[in-house]
Amino acid sequence: MSVDSPPNQLRSITPLAVALLVVLATVPAGVTAVAQSSATASTVTISEIQTPPGSGDASPYDGQNVTTSGTVTAVTESGFFLQNGTGPYSGVYVYGNSTVSAGETVTVTGLVKEYNGVTEIDVGTAAGAVSVTGTAPIPDATAVSTGEASTEAYEGVLVTVSNLSVTATPGEYGEWAVSDGSGEIAVDDVTHANVTVPSETGGTIDSLSGPVHYTFGAFKIQPTAMAGYTAPTDNGSSVPVDGTTLTVLSYNDIQTAASDPTKMGRLVGAVNSREAAIDNPTVVVGGGDQVSPSSLSPVSNHTVPVETLNTLDPAAEVVGNHDLDYGFAAVEAYSDDSAFPWLVANVRHEDGGTIPGTESYTVVQRGNVTIGIVGLVDDAIKSKTAVDFEDEGYEVTDYVSTGSRVATTLKEEENVDVVIAAAHIGVPESETLARNTEHIDVIVTGDDEVTYGPKTVDGTVVMEAQARAAYLGEANLSVGQDDTSLDSGRLITLDGSNGYPINRTANDTVADARGQYLSTVAGRTTVPLDSTFSSNYAQETAWGNTVTDAFRAETGADVAATNAGGIRGDFVIDPGPVTYNDIYTSLPFGNHLVTKEMTGEQLRELLASQVTRLDAQYGAQAQLQVSGVTYEFVDRPGAETTVGDVYVEGEPLDPTATYDVTVNSYMAGWTFGQRYGWNMSDLRTVDSDYTLYGTATAEYINETSPISPDGEDRIRRVTRTVADASATEADATTQLSVDVPETVQSVNGSTVHVENTSDGVVYASDASVSNGTLTATFERSALDSLAQSSESLQLYAGYTDSALDGDRNSFDSSVLNADVTEAIGTNTSSLARFDTAPRDGRIGVSEVLTAIAAYNADTQVGGEPVTITDVRAVITAYNTEAAV
Template sequence: MLRAGGVALGSGALSGVASADEPTTLTVLSYNDVQTAAAEDGDFPRLVTLIEERRAAADGPVVVVGGGDQVGPHALGPVSQWRAPVDVLNHVEPDADVIGNHEFDYGFDEVSAFTEASEFPWLATNVVDESGESFDGTESHEIVERGGVRVGLIGLVDEGATYGKTNIDFEAEGVTVADYTEVGPETARTLKEEEGVDAVVALAHTGVPDAEALAEADADDHIDVVVAGDDEIRYPPAETSGTVVTEGVARARYLGELELTVEDGEVVDWDGRLIGVTDDVPKDPTASEIVASYRDEAKLDTVVATTETPLDARFSTNYHRESNYGNLVTDAMRERTGADVAITNAGGIRSDGVYGPGEITGGDVFNTLPFANTLVTVELTGAELVEALASQVVTMESDTGQNFGAEISQQVSGVRFEWVPHEDVEERIRDVYVGGEPLDPEATYAVAVNSFIADGGSGYPLADEPALEETDELLATTVVEYLDAEGTVAPPVGGEGRMQRVDRDLADAEVTTDGNGKVVCRFDAPADVESVAGDATTVWTKGTGRVEADGAVFDESDGTLVVRVDDGELSDLVEGAEDGETAPLDLYVGYESAEYDRVYFEHSRLNADVEATVREDGRRGRVEAGSAL
């Protein structure tokens, strides 16, 4: 790309130049959060084809822009870092992209390396150095002139996608992340009033809610379009406070297309859509060749194991509940280190896909674990372990919870606990068992984590904890070797009860089991119960054993909840206990709440601690539980 006088002249420039005061259709093509697709010879090359097709079909000048998070994370990241996506994007010739949180995946210093290798500018309008200028390797803005239309491009990022999602010490680097709602409108004003641009497009790696906040903060309507990234949602073009906001999910699944009518130096109308990247779109040969060559070099297509069940690497699962793939990853970590407990952050499991049943390749593993994270074992007291687990609970009442629902945001092995996703509770992590034994707050435990967590990433309070072992082994390599040794895997799809969500408590209950008939529990239900789900009622051991209840009935007239469990199944659950011995169990009941709105969960959840006494002499007790807590 050639530049003259600060104006970019790209390959999409038209040979004919229209007068700026005549109506002109300016097409803005956008993509965001390519991430794991950058290492796959699939949707990314198809996206490249779609860009070229829509660029050629446009009735007027075209600009192509990105919404950040393009160079990571992806399966090639640990072996070739940012090179594959940058090579493909150089082939695309976009007009600008914005620095997102994953542009820092390879460290602060690598930003200047990939920006230098990029044949297009990376914008960071509100990320400035001590002189107030954009930090090394980035630019404050870009002005593109096409077909008589001058387009100003700015790049913005919020604190959530910088301080909240990276391990970069921006203060130590002499860099400040300024308020995007102030810097964005002010820069847009300068571009329109002093630089004479006709349209301003903000590339905002902030997520849609913050992109809308940016539009609302732009009181003088200088920002015409916000291309958002970061929260990876499908958001077809829509107008907020006179500004068009759009986002196309992630991983090259959509191309955004906006047609702006520019007249007399301003945008007077618009039309737009998201275009799906489907298998019907042919792959761009050059992009395919680039990706394939890097994959061959890294040997990502070697089969390492077979899975008999689908391995669930979806965000909707891994952020909100125990997943079978999260179990597999953390089991591999614990086996490799011999630790008591293993934890990995939900954000470290990528691709948002499901793998299998069938063959699993090394590339599949690196695609789901694309960061250059290594294994670290830290020593924590029981109290510190609880604090670490609690740091990841996102309450339903928080801003994030309002948008995405309650989150546990991690996957674990060797530990079993309950989590309460609400603000008005004393303990968000409780009833913790390690290796089947109650947690001792003062005892010490070896906890295997990835290096990102060990450095305090994702808000884990571990940066100052002593390390028992540090390896140079990538987490992805650990999992590949674990799978290779297993040969065939079949982690349970329904979960093992490692992380149990609880919204409300029932009274404690005592039951007697002899293997005959039914065990019946009665409770006074909490006031917010409207109905219960009998098919979502289970009894669990403090490990991973469970039985489904025969049914649960709620009597709205007197607020009574009755649960029935087959006594034979309950006896099998506590097998090993002698006559007269007791076994601690947990009862969980799904219910409809008059108070809680759920996202990603089918039901709210009740919990009762149950003490089961084993009788072998035929005596069986009917249970009357007390009032709800």
């Protein structure tokens, strides 16, 4: 075929594929095409590649292309082990080709590199090549002790270890370990023969053979043969538990990190490294909120987060509030896909059962220690999920009494040595649990996302590893016949500074999914889109405007609102392309759109329900993002109301009118019964649009790109409202004056501005405070233009408040508000504006209003309200006959 004009069936392939066709078309038939590196490959022995030049473990050929040869000893999914002798430094791992077979002799050319501690030849590079030259007997396994096997000299070498005891059995999904007394070595769950993985510790093995690999921070044997296995008697009970050290590794609230390849790879790598490095029994427990929220959760139906957790291989997980983001039915689905149990003991259905797919507790064996794990949540889970517990027939029982009861069962009936509570309840509640239970030894907690411990509270160890794979918790416990105590503990930082490797499987799982689901560009933005927690909770953002505008575009509602807690990611999307990854990382929940019919007063109450004031825990916050509505929220302690003026599409809110308001499905379940006497679920549902809120936003950006959601001051913070302003006009300017209280010490002139009811704003050219009066100067024509399209004009000014600013813990300044409608005049009753105030002997707005009132009362032309023509006639008559 002609490479210049590919046939029709090839015209839809990518430009990269077309380029590849061009390259291949130049290669003669029967010859394998191998791109050549600019560097010539050196021909060296495996020993030369593997022997470090000094005391380190890096190859002297690191970063260089080499050619070497040998016999294949074992093949993995992604490569093979190559050896050309016996003894130290005679083997190496070849990555990027798994088409060869054990016993074949091959010549390889590739790039030598150190990948997370293992020296390997990468034949998947441009210079890579593998040629099978024949067959040969596999080299004899080098006999070593288990202590020697865990050294750099035997990396990649086929070894055999003998007279072994099984010291750890994590199970089918994890590594196990053996020792001949010289030191423990891990045995990989990757096997290259029919090797039985022991299910119990304490058994013996005559011999075990396989190449030594280095992964996840430790050397380990990938077995090819095992002989003489004898199972232990009495399930290892002959080994006393008293004095044993048990290590508990924990993590919690992975959430958005589940879509980050590096974070998930490093978390799994750190867990595996610690498991391999620790000589004593080790158990891994998760603290909940792992399935959601993640950008990959809504697009992959939870499968990607669960697949990554399977690689991590915990002993158990507790169901957190975000693990219910897709409802109760989804739990059974992701539990079926999980290689570990999901636990929650104190959420019970009215039929007596637990959430389908969950268990109350599980029992696992680690070495000679029997461990019981119970899952617990607190009552706060009901307000933090998008599901209605009562409607679904579920109740949350007291976590203290339930935890204590199950722990007693585990100790007295299951005969466990250690009880761990996987408790998605937060630190204060965990401390309460610790002080009110007798048989719980460790609490792995989550939910409030803080760094805590490991610390002993009234005899119970409590630990929390913040969130989003930032830390790994580690507690080393001394397990006795009568009690368990904390020997040592720490929170391990997972920022890359500790040298923990990135697990390739976890990294690739997430990276591949991102490429599949999230790499596409949805559109472009000309302004930064702020998805940070601090901004979206506190005030209006361009991103919040975009999201809520997308809601209204999807449903056609009058108003849209979304809670700040539904905006995640904690990042800023810079001007330029906006990808699906950006959108779904920020909007990761499985929430869809629900449109409710609300009265104006209910809309006001909805807005007010989320307002916090300046002395609250996080300071003054609106905690909502909105579209179609403009409102003021009051951040002053003791104020009579938390919401001031409200306008819908520029018109004053009518308390008795009805409005269609679109919210996300989580908000649609909000309850206000105790505060306002109504609940969102009680309101009439105009429409349920099952488009995900992230998908609605993605479609909106795609359809309206490029977007430029400038700040429109839909949400306006007010600290103090003062008396109406007065106006004085001179030449081309208008000077507004406002009497202010003594607490107003100074004003920030750059913040002083007048706004109309929708999106119009004019800033002052000069502003100052003197003798209790704020004076601000504006361009008169700009104010006139602003007044043409609004029935209300408001002055706002940032200022220093001597009474309040000392209590402020969020915004730097206070905000003053005054009504300037009467001072400036507006397009009242949709009539064109005339003069703003009496001047030059002519009437102003107040005179016009008086004339209109008199005219309507006395004349009632045709029984209809006056028209603009009528008003002009009145003004003309007034100015002619009764000029001021």
